[in-house]
Amino acid sequence: MAIDDGDGVTIEYVGRFEDGTIFDTSRYEVAADHGLAEAQDAGPDNYKALSFRVGNRDVIAGLDDALVGRSEGEEATITVEPDDAYGPVEPEKIREYDPETFEAMVGTEPEVGMHVHAENDLHGDVTAVREDTVEVDFNHELAGKTLVFEVEVIDVWGKNE
Known part of the structure; x- marks a missing residue:
């Protein structure tokens, strides 16, 4: 059965950057x-096949769209450009803070690589x-990156299941 919007799928995947580095x-x-x-x-136990309904945008658009027409048991390499993944890097989302203001907001001295959670629900990394x-x-963290997925379709189930 060819996968269509609304079908449920279970896939195994390996996500890589274009240079071959595995990110997920x-x-x-x-x-x-x-x-x-x-x-x-x-x-x-933290690594298992991913199940979702195609077309619901439970995964990035480029991966979701690329599964349409595929079949159970099929393996594929799917390249997803930034616009169909996590979007381009948006310069306005890179913000600068006075070190004292930052430390007062976060409660600790800044370090490159530190992950912060802002009150407006944004998450960011000190760069x-x-x-x-x-x-x-x-x-x-994946904005602006082309992603390459090696996918194996493990299971396909119908729209009403």
């Missing part, structure tokens, strides 16, 4: 081999710490 996977063995499981302090400014990028 449903397969524990792959995560363990590439240091993801250790970096995220995650065991085998630079200078004597007079702290730079925080509130773009999604």
Whole structure:
């Protein structure tokens, strides 16, 4: 049965950047081999096949759209451009703060790589710490990146199941 909008699917996947670096996977063995499981302090139970309904935009648009017409058991490599993934990097989402103001808001000294959660529900990462400014990028960490997914369709179920 060819996958159509509204069908449920279960997939196994490996997500890579264009240079081949793996950023996400449903397969524990792959995560363990590439240091993801250790970096995220995650065991085998944290890696499992992904199930969702095609067309509901439960996953990024480029992956969702690329599954239409595929079949159970099919394997594919799907390249998703930024506009169909997490969008382009938006310069207005990169903000600068006075170091004292930043420390008062966050409660700790800034460090490059620090993840912050703002009161307006934005999440960001400190990308630079200078004597007079702290730079925080509130773009999604995958914004501006082309993503390549190796996908295996494990199961397909109908619209009414």
